[in-house]
Amino acid sequence: MKILVCLKQVPHQDARLDIKSDGSWIQEESIKFEINSYDTYALEEALRIKDEKEAEVVVASIGPDRTTQALRTALGMGADRAVHVNDESVEGSDALAIAKILAAIGKEESPDLVFTGLMADDGNFASVGPMVAELLEMPHATAVMSASLEGEKLIAERELEGGALEVVELQLPCLLAVQTGINQVRYASLKGIMAAKKKPLDTRSAADLGVQELVGTGAAKIKVQEIYVPPKTQGAEILEGSTTDVAEGLVAKIKELGLL
Amino acid sequence: MDFKYDDDLQNIENEASRLAGQFDDDYWREHDEKHEFPWEFYNAFAEQGWIGVIVPEEYGGSGLGISHAAVLLNAVAHSAGVQNAASTLHLSIFGMGPVIHHGSEELKQRTLPATASGALHVSFGVTEDDAGTDTSRIRTFARRDGDHWVINGKKIWNTKAQQAQKILLLARTTPREECAKPLQGMTLFLADLDPNHCEIRPIDKCGRNAVNSNEVFIQDLPVSDDDVIGEVDKGFYYLLDGLNPERIVIASECCGIGRQAIDKAVHYAREREVFDRPIGMNQAIAHPLADAYSELEAADLLWQKAAWAYDTGEPCGPLANMAKLRASEASFKACDRAVQTFGGMGYAKECNVERYWRESRMSRIAPISNEMVLNFVSEHVLGLPRSY
Ligand SMILES: Cc1cc2nc3c(=O)[nH]c(=O)nc-3n(C[C@H](O)[C@H](O)[C@H](O)COP(=O)(O)OP(=O)(O)OC[C@H]3O[C@@H](n4cnc5c(N)ncnc54)[C@H](O)[C@@H]3O)c2cc1C
Numbered sequence: 018m019k020i021l022v023c024l025k026q027v028p029h030q031d032a033r034l035d036i037k038s039d040g041s042w043i044q045e046e047s048i049k050f051e052i053n054s055y056d057t058y059a060l061e062e063a064l065r066i067k068d069e070k071e072a073e074v075v076v077a078s079i080g081p082d083r084t085t086q087a088l089r090t091a092l093g094m095g096a097d098r099a100v101h102v103n104d105e106s107v108e109g110s111d112a113l114a115i116a117k118i119l120a121a122i123g124k125e126e127s128p129d130l131v132f133t134g135l136m137a138d139d140g141n142f143a144s145v146g147p148m149v150a151e152l153l154e155m156p157h158a159t160a161v162m163s164a165s166l167e168g169e170k171l172i173a174e175r176e177l178e179g180g181a182l183e184v185v186e187l188q189l190p191c192l193l194a195v196q197t198g199i200n201q202v203r204y205a206s207l208k209g210i211m212a213a214k215k216k217p218l219d220t221r222s223a224a225d226l227g228v229q230e231l232v233g234t235g236a237a238k239i240k241v242q243e244i245y246v247p248p249k250t251q252g253a254e255i256l257e258g259s260t261t262d263v264a265e266g267l268v269a270k271i272k273e274l275g276l277l
Numbered sequence: 278m279d280f281k282y283d284d285d286l287q288n289i290e291n292e293a294s295r296l297a298g299q300f301d302d303d304y305w306r307e308h309d310e311k312h313e314f315p316w317e318f319y320n321a322f323a324e325q326g327w328i329g330v331i332v333p334e335e336y337g338g339s340g341l342g343i344s345h346a347a348v349l350l351n352a353v354a355h356s357a358g359v360q361n362a363a364s365t366l367h368l369s370i371f372g373m374g375p376v377i378h379h380g381s382e383e384l385k386q387r388t389l390p391a392t393a394s395g396a397l398h399v400s401f402g403v404t405e406d407d408a409g410t411d412t413s414r415i416r417t418f419a420r421r422d423g424d425h426w427v428i429n430g431k432k433i434w435n436t437k438a439q440q441a442q443k444i445l446l447l448a449r450t451t452p453r454e455e456c457a458k459p460l461q462g463m464t465l466f467l468a469d470l471d472p473n474h475c476e477i478r479p480i481d482k483c484g485r486n487a488v489n490s491n492e493v494f495i496q497d498l499p500v501s502d503d504d505v506i507g508e509v510d511k512g513f514y515y516l517l518d519g520l521n522p523e524r525i526v527i528a529s530e531c532c533g534i535g536r537q538a539i540d541k542a543v544h545y546a547r548e549r550e551v552f553d554r555p556i557g558m559n560q561a562i563a564h565p566l567a568d569a570y571s572e573l574e575a576a577d578l579l580w581q582k583a584a585w586a587y588d589t590g591e592p593c594g595p596l597a598n599m600a601k602l603r604a605s606e607a608s609f610k611a612c613d614r615a616v617q618t619f620g621g622m623g624y625a626k627e628c629n630v631e632r633y634w635r636e637s638r639m640s641r642i643a644p645i646s647n648e649m650v651l652n653f654v655s656e657h658v659l660g661l662p663r664s665y
Contacts, residue, residue, distance in 0.1 A: 031540075051291070089288055204296050206325040207339050210288045 021128035024056035055134025092213035093205030109234030116148030146194030297356035323395025336389035347529035354533025360636035379507035413459035465512030484635030528580035528604035535611035542615035572607035
């Protein structure tokens with residue numbers, strides 16, 4: 018079976034994020050990047066299927082040169098092959114355009130299963146996975162907590178509000194958008210890292226995939242106007258005095274605001 | 278000139294820091310306080326094959342260079358475990374260098390696969406109380422007894438001796454007075470740390486307490502010819518080729534520790550407000566951090582250049598020594614500034630920077646003191662007369 022894992026490289030969770038002076042995005046120059054946390058769980062799910070049965074795991078990512086790092090890491094962890102869409106004309110794409118690129122890769126690869134993360138740590142869109150599924154005319158499940166193959170079917174557990182789980186059955190081929198924390202993500206071993214550089218990594222452009230008209234700032238239906246940190250508001254009132262004074266003051270305040 | 282890590286080095290840095298990042302300040306503070314060896318951490322790295330980074334591939338390792346090992350340990354030291362974490366792995370990675378380079382084929386086959394997998398722990402037994410930096414004065418003696426050797430003596434500062442099954446032991450086999458040169462007449466053994474013949478006493482020390490250093494009292498320890506590394510009486514010279522790589526790697530560890538301290542301090546300096554503003558707004562706090570950071574950046578370039586020189590076969594002695602000097606000073610300065618930035622809380626264990634500071638003090642002394650590095654540079658780089 019063939020499994021496609023779509024992953025994004027995002028700023029490292031410890032990176033300090035400074036907004037560019039024109040407010041268009043964050044300053045990327047001197048920060049570290051890593052694989053989006055959701056996607057690492059998606060990759061791990063795919064690799065677990067490969068541990069169990071004959072499967073080829075292909076990882077795909079869109080991004081500038083630095084993105085090869087993320088793909089090499091995935092190869093080091095055990096993926097077989099990587100596709101890197103590295104094309105300046107893709108910059109400024111909205112989620113739908115990103116989904117169209119990934120779907121174009123999906124059409125070329127014809128995977129039995131596609132894994133994505135539920136959302137990306139940086140953009141928080143949570144829409145690329147379902148869009149890719151629609152474009153590939155595949156059933157999909159989001160907020161996936163577990164996935165198990167049963168013949169031509171996939172049984173997935175989805176996370177609902179309040180901690181409940183929903184069990185769904187999907188016909189293959191299908192797409193799963195994975196929640197974080199659902200498995201223990203493996204580490205690349207030193208030997209895995211060294212073997213990764215011998216694995217194929219194809220670099221493609223939007224034109225190669227036939228989607229050049231559909232991507233980039235020109236095609237985007239959503240344009241980012243500004244990114245900014247909301248200014249600190251002054252509304253906070255700090256109660257001072259002894260514990261009793263503070264407690265009494267707090268109760269009075271709650272009553273005053275009609276919160277009880 | 279190209280100062281960028283290649284894909285291998287970048288991947289090593291990423292994965293090593295991802296793995297080291299699983300072990301947080303609480304884990305290390307607790308192990309440091311209880312003087313407990315960090316097995317979970319050690320095993321996690323051993324399982325992923327990191328210990329075998331420089332062991333040749335035919336013995337189960339990855340056969341990589343000093344650059345790779347240095348980047349690995351730099352990433353490990355740039356984590357909550359700082360020197361504790363680096364030392365936990367350091368000795369397993371480097372201790373067996375003399376066996377890799379000078380051991381017999383039989384000895385390599387017998388010991389290197391277990392070194393690469395992390396199963397074999399080896400302590401390093403060179404320093405002695407009465408010899409100090411002048412290694413020619415060691416008194417531990419290996420006497421010939423029939424078809425084997427019998428060793429008596431005492432070593433000090435033997436790191437990880439409590440976990441080690443073996444000790445790489447330097448002993449006199451010919452008395453100093455009978456040798457043409459003082460550094461001849463010593464032999465390197467890979468001896469069993471046999472509890473019937475070796476008594477191990479931990480040294481209560483300033484820091485890096487998750488990894489023990491000990492005194493080892495050796496009495497009538499039998500060692501066979503098969504466990505002699507290289508030729509008898511030439512042991513010191515086999516240690517020499519390990520010195521440059523060790524200094525390079527220590528320097529990389531120091532830089533990692535310094536960066537960890539700076540990360541913590543910068544974070545605190547942005548968050549902590551006194552006189553209604555973040556303390557980092559005061560140049561008295563900001564400038565020393567910027568200064569320490571720049572020194573780390575400079576020291577990074579030195580160890581990286583030294584590692585490149587070693588791996589490409591260029592002379593690297595001066596670079597390795599200067600890298601160790603600059604990096605250990607920069608690391609201590611960075612940790613000291615981190616403590617100062619935290620103010621009173623810098624002195625509290627719960628904020629962890631005092632632990633970094635204690636650990637960063639070590640590399641100004643060991644494995645070679647910075648005074649001896651300066652002696653090396655004065656004599657061998659500047660061509661000044663030897664002072665001792
Ligand atoms: C935590 C720790 C772990 C260690 N682990 C190991 C280990 O695993 N195995 C091992 O064998 N050893 C180990 N050591 C020992 C270490 O290598 C020595 O402590 C170090 O080489 C210094 O030697 P010394 O302590 O005998 O100092 P000494 O030689 O007594 O020197 C004392 C001081 O005098 C200075 N000095 C001496 N001679 C001169 C000179 N000619 N010019 C200028 N200054 C001079 C030194 O620089 C130093 O400041 C460890 C030490 C520490 C602290």
